[in-house]
């Protein structure tokens with residue numbers, strides 16, 4: 001799976017055009033999966049395609065602009081204390097990331113296919129799912 | 134023919150053979166119903182699902198000076214104020230008065246069984262005998278005199294499969310239904326479900342001792358909307374039919390089997406774990422308790438239609454529904470269960486463990502449930 005990054009902006013750097021910088025300065029192609037950016041800051045989730053050295057340099061550059069960057073290994077946190085293994089989330093996920101274990105009938109979430117669409121959040125009746133942004 | 138009393142003697146002697154309804158499927162298949170009835174004494178069933186018609190009666194005890202509560206909020210959820218001074222009923226579907234929502238009577242009940250302290254605010258008119266007019270305090274389950282679950286309608290015998298033929302997402306008590314029939318939801322433990330394993334209630338009646346919410350409970354009465362009129366396939370109804378009213382001491386229950394639920398843009402409910410033991414009195418009982426997901430069917434209807442009686446679009450077995458998708462009109466509909474099969478299994482296995490440990494004896498019904506009952510409707514006059 002593509003590595004995904006969460007970028008957090010503040011008032012001072014929210015106007016930086018990340019996509020433009022990545023493409024023109026580093027020859028890196030961004031795939032923006034989610035963006036929630038307002039005037040005073042916000043977050044963006046993206047993956048990057050291109051030469052890995054260029055990606056490393058691009059990340060250093062963005063950090064230099066004061067944008068905080070975190071590698072995301074998962075988008076969705078599933079709280080086992082709350083989950084009742086009902087399966088209400090299964091059929092709403094566009095990437096089929098939830099599956100029943102056929103032995104135990106417990107729900108398993110495959111993080112590598114999740115695209116952070118958020119569709120499962122409102123399907124879960126126990127609030128067991130939280131999106132990490 | 135075996136008797137309940139005879140089976141109880143075997144339980145007390147530690148000799149009863151107890152299996153879950155899931156295990157019974159293979160036993161009946163391989164040995165036949167006659168042999169299964171000789172071998173097995175009790176089949177335990179289980180379900181764990183949203184049961185909106187649930188709630189609890191509470192008695193707080195008297196404050197000094199006492200109050201006759203007529204307006205009651207527990208963790209900002211309205212409880213009924215029309216009983217005697219400090220008695221109340223909190224219903225699972227009652228939503229919080231707070232604007233963010235997401236919390237209701239079902240969650241209050243879960244918090245109580247989890248041992249949490251909850252906030253109580255109540256008001257009364259102030260009378261000569263109850264002079265106090267308001268109270269603001271906290272309590273836990275241990276602090277109050279009585280707390281018993283009384284659920285007017287649980288254990289629906291079967292239920293429709295819900296889909297959505299419209300162009301917009303629907304948020305229902307059957308979960309999130311995507312537009313243009315992209316998914317369908319169902320809510321039954323199927324082959325483990327109590328009333329699907331004894332479909333005509335040959336062994337279940339008023340007074341039957343059961344597993345309820347992790348503790349011991351009883352069948353109090355038939356549930357509301359009890360119907361014997363549903364069409365059947367393989368001897369079991371293909372839609373909602375019989376229901377049970379259940380009662381049990383909340384103080385003996387656990388959060389593992391009672392959970393507050395919040396259905397987005399619908400409201401709150403309570404997931405209740407219920408398990409009913411079926412005494413295997415003869416081959417007929419054994420055969421019925423051996424029914425499998427492949428033999429139990431449910432009707433699919435379109436929840437975007439707003440009228441009361443929705444036409445049946447298709448019928449699927451629980452085996453098909455549990456496979457993850459079904460076919461309809463040339464396209465694939467993905468399926469979601471709303472009830473937890475894992476937890477239904479936990480219920481059936483826990484009850485089996487209690488019986489094997491001689492901690493739970495079977496009871497004979499003191500009165501049968503109605504053999505015939507049709508559903509009435511509410512006419513607008």
Ligand code: SF4
Nearest residue numbers: 093114115117118120
């Ligand atoms: S966020 Fe979207 S893709 Fe990820 S698990 Fe939930 S529904 Fe599936």
Ligand code: SF4
Nearest residue numbers: 083084086087089124
């Ligand atoms: S909908 Fe929520 S409670 Fe049900 S299986 Fe999915 S994460 Fe668990």
